Amino acid sequence: MLFIFSNNVVFYVSLLIFTTVLAGKAGNRLGIPILLLYLIIGIIAGFFSEIKSFISPHLAQNLGNVALVIILFSGAMSTRYSDIRKVLLPSCILSTIGVALTAAITGFFIWLIMHKSDYSAYFGIKESLLLAAIMSSTDAASVFGLLRERNLSIRKNTKSVLEFESGSNDPMAYMLMMLLLQSIVTPDEFSVGHTVIFFLKQILIGGILGLVFSLIIIKILNVINLANSSLYPVMILSCVFLLYSGVSFLHGNGFLAVYISGLVIGNKKIIHKHNIEDFNEALSWLFQIIMFIALGLLIDIKEMTSLTVPAIFIGLFLIFISRPAAVLLLMLPFRKINFRSKLFISWIGLRGASPIIFATYPLLAGLDSSQVFFNIVFFITILSLLLQGISVPFMINLFNQTEKNEETASEFNISFPDSMTNSMMEVELTGENLRAGSKLMNLHLPDKTLIIMIKRKDKYIVPKGDTLLKEGDKLLLIADDMHSLKRALRMFGGQKE
Numbered sequence: 001m002l003f004i005f006s007n008n009v010v011f012y013v014s015l016l017i018f019t020t021v022l023a024g025k026a027g028n029r030l031g032i033p034i035l036l037l038y039l040i041i042g043i044i045a046g047f048f049s050e051i052k053s054f055i056s057p058h059l060a061q062n063l064g065n066v067a068l069v070i071i072l073f074s075g076a077m078s079t080r081y082s083d084i085r086k087v088l089l090p091s092c093i094l095s096t097i098g099v100a101l102t103a104a105i106t107g108f109f110i111w112l113i114m115h116k117s118d119y120s121a122y123f124g125i126k127e128s129l130l131l132a133a134i135m136s137s138t139d140a141a142s143v144f145g146l147l148r149e150r151n152l153s154i155r156k157n158t159k160s161v162l163e164f165e166s167g168s169n170d171p172m173a174y175m176l177m178m179l180l181l182q183s184i185v186t187p188d189e190f191s192v193g194h195t196v197i198f199f200l201k202q203i204l205i206g207g208i209l210g211l212v213f214s215l216i217i218i219k220i221l222n223v224i225n226l227a228n229s230s231l232y233p234v235m236i237l238s239c240v241f242l243l244y245s246g247v248s249f250l251h252g253n254g255f256l257a258v259y260i261s262g263l264v265i266g267n268k269k270i271i272h273k274h275n276i277e278d279f280n281e282a283l284s285w286l287f288q289i290i291m292f293i294a295l296g297l298l299i300d301i302k303e304m305t306s307l308t309v310p311a312i313f314i315g316l317f318l319i320f321i322s323r324p325a326a327v328l329l330l331m332l333p334f335r336k337i338n339f340r341s342k343l344f345i346s347w348i349g350l351r352g353a354s355p356i357i358f359a360t361y362p363l364l365a366g367l368d369s370s371q372v373f374f375n376i377v378f379f380i381t382i383l384s385l386l387l388q389g390i391s392v393p394f395m396i397n398l399f400n401q402t403e404k405n406e407e408t409a410s411e412f413n414i415s416f417p418d419s420m421t422n423s424m425m426e427v428e429l430t431g432e433n434l435r436a437g438s439k440l441m442n443l444h445l446p447d448k449t450l451i452i453m454i455k456r457k458d459k460y461i462v463p464k465g466d467t468l469l470k471e472g473d474k475l476l477l478i479a480d481d482m483h484s485l486k487r488a489l490r491m492f493g494g495q496k497e
Contacts, residue, residue: 009054013290016045020289033389035352038289039382042296055297057363063294064357067287068170069244069258070237071353074280075167076262083160090334091161094345095169098326099136103176105322107132110314117310122369130180131373134359135318135380137173138166139352154401158341162348170354171256175202177358185365205252210260213243217261221270232272233279236265288353295356295378304375311379318380319387323349344399348392351377351384425485427492429473441465446487448480 023037046052084091107129114123123131154162179198183190217239226232243261244254270276304311327346331337337345359377362370396402436442440451440463453476454461454469461467479485 012045012054016041016293017286017289020293033385035288035292036382036385036389038292039296039378039385042293043299043301044296045293046297046299046301052297055294057298057360060294060298061357061360061364063287064291064353064360066241067284067291068255068354068357069240070280070284070287072167072170072255072259073240073262074277074284075163076259077266077277077280079163079167079263079266081267083156084164087157087161087164087337090331090337091164091168093330094161094165094327096172098165098330099169099172100176101326101330102318102322103129103132103136103173105132105325106135106314106318109317109322113313114310119307119310119369119372122372126180126184127367127369130177130184130362131376133173133176133180134362134373134377135351135355136176137169137354138162138349139354154396155341157337158344158401161337161345165345166350168256168259171202171206171253171259173354174255174358175199175253177361181361181365181367184367201251202253203256205250206247206254206256207260209247209250209252210243210257211264213239213257214261214264218265218268218270229272229275233276236276237280237283291353291357295353298360299375299378300371303371304379307372307375307379311376312383314376315380315383318351319347319349319384340399341401344395344401347388347395347399349384350388351381356381425477425479425489427475427477427489429469429471429475429492431471433492434469434471438469439465440467440469443469443491445477446479446484446491448484449488450478451475452478 020038020041023034023041107125110131111123111125111128114120114128117123175198179195182198217236220239221232221236224235226235240258240261244258247257248254266277324343324346327349328342331342331345355377356374359370359374362373367373433443436444443451445451451463454463454467455474455476456470456472477485477488479488
């Protein structure tokens with residue numbers, strides 16, 4: 001009997017993942033956010049009781065936390081200091097004070113419209129602020145997915161603000177949510193002193209251990225010399241979860257620790273870095289799929305639709321009023337970010353998996369209002385992905401956020417380990433370059449410079465001395481140092497690297 005049950009689980013999970021991957025392909029072509037499709041597939045799967053019986057709020061929360069750790073670490077590891085240095089202060093303000101201000105404005109609005117409704121018993125001021133805190137952070141998975149997977153060419157500073165804010169604001173939303181939840185569940189233990197101690201422990205333990213542990217991980221990775229390079233991504237993943245678990249056990253913010261460690265590790269030289277990044281990205285997508293399906297299975301369509309009207313009002317207020325108000329107010333001192341960019345940043349405040357995962361905490365705490373909260377958050381997430389997600393390309397043009405100096409995409413998808421000091425360059429052959437002859441040996445390249453690949457239309461050619469070259473061929477050059485590369489650059493007429 002156990003064997004049959006296990007096989008059923010494997011079959012249904014495999015079928016759902018396969019379906020979501022195909023749906024994602026179709027969604028990209030139609031301009032529909034992939035994460036929205038994942039949620040919808042989860043909801044549809046919930047109509048089949050045999051599948052729905054596999055999931056519970058506790059399991060969904062655990063899957064969600066695992067997924068968030070992977071997503072935050074992967075996103076942080078691919079963030080470069082050089083990209084965020086100029087926008088670090090406004091991004092940090094948005095991911096901390098911005099989250100709190102958005103929650104405060106939204107919470108007061110929820111209390112105003114709900115305390116005299118049929119659901120008034122569920123919405124005192126604390127409960128209203130709790131629901132707002134759950135929805136206060138922009139979702140890293142949604143923002144990373146939109147900006148990176150759809151290759152949207154947004155102004156560099158704007159994109160950096162969005163990515164850093166969305167990746168780093170979950171810890172603040174989590175702290176607010178947990179603090180408000182404790183104040184409702186155990187009001188006798190709640191005080192101003194408790195609040196201050198709670199925030200200090202969360203930030204200091206999470207921040208310090210995240211930094212220290214990341215430096216230890218870097219040292220271990222670079223000296224351990226594992227026999228199989230495929231084990232490096234596995235090892236770093238285990239270290240990340242050890243960090244998250246340890247910090248959470250010590251009552252620090254595990255999400256903050258993971259994000260800081262990813263940021264530090266991603267900007268240091270480590271062995272097999274590209275393999276680790278590729279592994280993390282693949283795992284991030286897998287767990288996004290599993291997480292959204294699991295959360296979709298938890299929803300009850302009848303209960304959610306009964307809350308349509310208040311959920312629409314709250315969602316529209318969050319999208320059009322509280323988020324823009326918080327962003328525009330807090331970014332007033334930053335004159336280098338123009339007003340159009342600030343409006344665009346305020347619009348791309350997508351809700352996604354994080355709010356739905358956070359909404360499972362009141363469910364497990366046994367709050368009477370928890371199912372209502374979960375249904376409202378789920379509805380608003382769908383509304384956000386529909387309204388904000390689909391409109392991103394239009395908003396880029398409306399607010400003039402297209403990157404004007406966009407670099408030409410590489411013709412060769414080749415990367416080398418960070419430990420290598422070689423320099424690479426791509427050039428296109430002209431008639432002038434072929435005057436001395438049409439064979440590779442006739443080019444007379446500078447010392448310490450090699451041509452390692454030739455692209456001719458859609459074909460790739462491994463070069464030899466007697467390889468015949470044609471005008472328009474694209475060459476991939478590698479040199480021992482930048483000086484040799486510059487000599488080669490002058491030889492090919494000063495083409496750009």
